[in-house]
Amino acid sequence: MIQVQLPDGSIKPFPPGSTPRDVAAALGAGLARQAVAARIDGQLADLSTPLDRDCRVELITLDSPQGLEVYRHTAAHLMAHAVKDLYGDEVQVTIGPAIENGFYYDFYSERHTFSPEDFERIEARMTELAAADLPVVREEVSREQAIALFRSMGETYKVQLIEDLGEPRVSLYRQGDFVDLCRGPHLPSTGRLRAFKLTSVAGAYWRGDEKNAMLQRIYATAFPDKKELKAYLARLEEARKRDHRRLGRELDLFSFNEEAGAGLVIWHPKGALLRTILEDFERREHLKRGYDLVMGPQILRTELWKTSGHFDNYRENMYFTEVDGQSYGIKPMNCLSHMLIYKSHMRSYRDLPLRYFELGTVHRHEKSGVLHGLLRVRGFTQDDAHILCTPEQLDGEIKGVLEFVRDVMGIFGFEYEVEISTRPAKSIGSDLDWERATKALLQALDDVGLCYEINEGDGAFYGPKIDIKLKDALDRRWQCATIQCDFTLPERFDLTYVGKDGERHRPVMLHRVVLGAIERFIGVLIEHYAGNFPLWLAPVQAVVVNVTDNQAAYAEAVHRQLRAAGVRVKLDLRNEKLGFKIREAQFEKIPYMLVIGDKEMADGTVSPRYRSGQNLSPMTPDAFVQFVLDECKQYR
């Protein structure tokens, strides 16, 4: 007998050759039904893996993230199986992993291009294969055998995968006449797959390299039962209602125009006002934290972009203009003017740190395929700052920025993910610089108490960085705040300061943004609030609505009074019923509707109705002004 230890610490004897499935069965029928895979001494394995020695066994069930991943990975195999059945020799299989909300499988084909019209057919075949309840069987073979097998099937991508894997033995999974190279684990049979749906097709480069062949990726999702699948699709539908592109139009915030050009935002009055509110907030917050407000020109001579290195490294993304034989680059970044400001004086260590802040509008020629509403545009404004300090001040400055980011994200109620990226293979600067800067970033993250992930080798070529990512309505992540150490620019512009010792030293530079790009931030913000901006941000905070023409003059007077007091208010005197006006104000997501009827007019009050439907008791216009100002002060 072998001794099997369970997660609760108990130990049970089993005959050698027993499997995790036997273990599950011994523990209960319910568990046996729910189990999809197991962890044997910490290693993921199939339920059918024979146990040949004392070990720890942990069963993985469908309700765990790993269980769902196994389920979806098997669904990916089922999809590949169906595709091979239907399109046979025209299509080669490549890889097909589970992802956040489902799975995909990449196919290569010269002869067939998949389109959504194929989905129904593929799904139908998948349903048949699932109904056949084919056992999914693991098999280990030598690398040579595997290569021979896939070569005989004409699956050249699989052959390449095995060749690059460099393992002497690989595992295969068979179901019916379909076989795939796979590490596993998998569900025991295809019949376990109950609910799946193909969602989209997309191109994807083989191994994510644009120099490689373009594969056809079919995205799909799978859930343990149909109800969950339906709920997921309903959630997607809900998310679409929060899409900032849709709300941007519905709330009349911004638009794009084909004739103006792709990726160029046209801000309508309400959007421009929202943006202005954010920008005012930023200027106040930066001044509070010891930043200096600076401004630079939109275009700078091309020679200067050569000095900075942008001409060599960033030219494809830049717009240029030439007049009178003089070439200018439209700025894609704000750092140049900031360098020039630093250089305009002799600097002492006593002047440092210097923190130059600019709401800097930049233009970048982004590839046409990447543009995405406000989240990826070609002209945008960064809340950009460059901090120049002594090496000793670096830690404190990084910490200060992180606290800044944390405080600001707290005001908006954002959850965010933090990543730190370290030195890439191709980089400049001394080992000492990199080590010091990376350590400073890590130390600051720990000091501020932020959880983070490390992306080894993902830093900029000029320095390590911290990125902060926010999620949009569809859970796609967008980089907003970033803190980057830069060793090149102080060097290239020969920035110096005079130290205590009377010698010239090189300052350290931090490049950082807090919101990132105002456009992107507003995009994420719209989805975050689903268009229901808090009072302090709402471009229209209140609308004055009269019940009948009888109160028009009083309503106008109230409107004037509120506007003069700084409340962003609009007036709706239209000849419509109160219910109709309220309905429209609801659609506009205006926080407060100030109802004025004969009662309010007689009392000199307004009756505020919050967009939740809740009524405040009637109050004087003065009291409402005070209320709004108080709420805004608390960022509510």
Added chain:
RNA sequence: GCCCACAUAGCUCAGAUGGUAGAGCGCAUCCUUGGUAAGGAUGAGGUCACCGGUUCAAAUCCGGUUGUGGGCUCCA
């Protein structure tokens, strides 16, 4: 930039197999003066994204351009 799809009124969308366009909402005018999510009547809006081709005839078929959507690569 690459792959797939899409582009009809301000918005959301109808318009088999080619025969020069329709609805709802919105908008305008009139009636209605109505207390917390739609009062009624009438009316005006479209070079069917743009350019070219096939055809007696193109919103419809083909090609290109621009823009948009979902991805890939890249990135705030």
